[in-house]
Amino acid sequence: MMLTKLARKILKSVTPYTPGKPIEEVKRELRLRRAIKLASNENPLGASPKALAAIREALPGLHRYPDSHAFYLTRALSRKLKVASDQIIVGNGSDELITLALRAFVDPGQEVITAKPTFLIYRIAAQIAAARLREIPLKNLRYDLVRMRQAVGPRTKIVFIANPDNPTGTYVTKTELARFFAGLPKRVIVFLDEAYAELADAKDYPDTRRYLKTHPVIITRTFSKAYGLSGIRVGYGLGPRELIQAMHRVREPFNVNALAQAAARAALSDSAHLAATRRLLRREKPFLYRGLAKLGLKAVPSAANFILFRVGPRAGQVARGLLRRGIIVRDLRAWNLPNHLRVTVGLPSENRAFMKALKEELK
Numbered sequence: 001m002m003l004t005k006l007a008r009k010i011l012k013s014v015t016p017y018t019p020g021k022p023i024e025e026v027k028r029e030l031r032l033r034r035a036i037k038l039a040s041n042e043n044p045l046g047a048s049p050k051a052l053a054a055i056r057e058a059l060p061g062l063h064r065y066p067d068s069h070a071f072y073l074t075r076a077l078s079r080k081l082k083v084a085s086d087q088i089i090v091g092n093g094s095d096e097l098i099t100l101a102l103r104a105f106v107d108p109g110q111e112v113i114t115a116k117p118t119f120l121i122y123r124i125a126a127q128i129a130a131a132r133l134r135e136i137p138l139k140n141l142r143y144d145l146v147r148m149r150q151a152v153g154p155r156t157k158i159v160f161i162a163n164p165d166n167p168t169g170t171y172v173t174k175t176e177l178a179r180f181f182a183g184l185p186k187r188v189i190v191f192l193d194e195a196y197a198e199l200a201d202a203k204d205y206p207d208t209r210r211y212l213k214t215h216p217v218i219i220t221r222t223f224s225k226a227y228g229l230s231g232i233r234v235g236y237g238l239g240p241r242e243l244i245q246a247m248h249r250v251r252e253p254f255n256v257n258a259l260a261q262a263a264a265r266a267a268l269s270d271s272a273h274l275a276a277t278r279r280l281l282r283r284e285k286p287f288l289y290r291g292l293a294k295l296g297l298k299a300v301p302s303a304a305n306f307i308l309f310r311v312g313p314r315a316g317q318v319a320r321g322l323l324r325r326g327i328i329v330r331d332l333r334a335w336n337l338p339n340h341l342r343v344t345v346g347l348p349s350e351n352r353a354f355m356k357a358l359k360e361e362l363k
């Protein structure tokens with residue numbers, strides 16, 4: 001769509017985000033009775049029953065504004081993560097925290113470093129903030145922290161690192177991250193986006209809370225993935241007090257709605273639901289890897305709940321074919337990976353339906 005002349009000039013350079021197609025939209029447009037969404041790395045088990053109960057309990061209070069400081073949720077996070085409450089900020093999804101960090105810390109023309117391709121919001125938010133963007137290519141589909149570290153210069157304000165990364169699912173190790181931090185100037189904020197942290201079980205996946213004491217870091221997590229609450233929008237950030245205070249100053253007063261606060265707090269206490277989510281992944285990821293290998297497709301080892309795989313030049317066509325069969329995967333053209341697709345690990349029946357449809361599409 002044409003951009004109005006009234007828009008800020010900078011918006012011309014902003015690439016809009018293309019979300020995974022919603023189930024209802026696909027059903028409506030393709031006149032399907034059923035669609036399976038494996039496109040947005042959601043939790044196929046749904047939200048925790050405890051979270052759903054908490055939402056119902058919070059409904060009678062909806063005529064009141066939510067708690068601006070999300071006191072109870074922040075306290076629950078503080079206890080669970082052993083991080084002081086004033087080092088925590090809650091956001092309308094962890095996406096919001098990316099925007100808040102740019103708003104709080106980056107002046108127009110200052111530099112933001114990230115990888116390419118990676119989670120698209122860093123780039124979009126940086127463009128809107130009129131920041132200078134340096135995108136360092138992935139190396140073998142992994143963050144190249146050595147080159148990203150070399151790219152840090154006098155104008156660098158924030159470095160965004162998705163760990164695990166999206167859309168690749170790869171992660172940076174404890175050692176790689178420690179090397180990145182060694183000698184890094186304290187004027188550079190390192191934004192560690194850990195949207196899939198609860199699902200990453202490798203031994204050398206870093207516990208980044210140790211950097212809270214030594215460096216200006218912002219660590220973000222979300223309730224959208226492992227906790228199955230994408231639709232209600234809630235995530236959180238951890239950081240040194242001064243950084244978190246600056247982010248509070250630029251947020252809207254009621255950025256996290258009352259239902260989201262209640263749901264997140266309850267979800268946090270439901271360790272059985274999280275364990276079931278992890279169990280599902282442990283069982284189903286190998287099934288998908290085996291199936292993709294049988295079809296001769298190369299898949300990237302993932303530390304998260306999705307798998308990136310190479311189809312070749314027909315990838316877009318295959319994605320459209322899957323869609324006609326009611327299976328929504330992520331076409332990666334927007335990431336400039338036109339030969340690849342990304343599939344979220346679903347329920348056993350969904351994964352089997354996906355593999356069957358993929359096999360037929362590739363015939």
Ligand SMILES: Cc1ncc(COP(=O)(O)O)c(C=O)c1O
Nearest residue numbers: 093094095119166195222224235
């Ligand atoms: C790496 C990464 N960061 C952040 C997010 C945003 O999650 P939310 O805003 O739902 O918390 C996502 C969602 O896909 C993601 O993949």
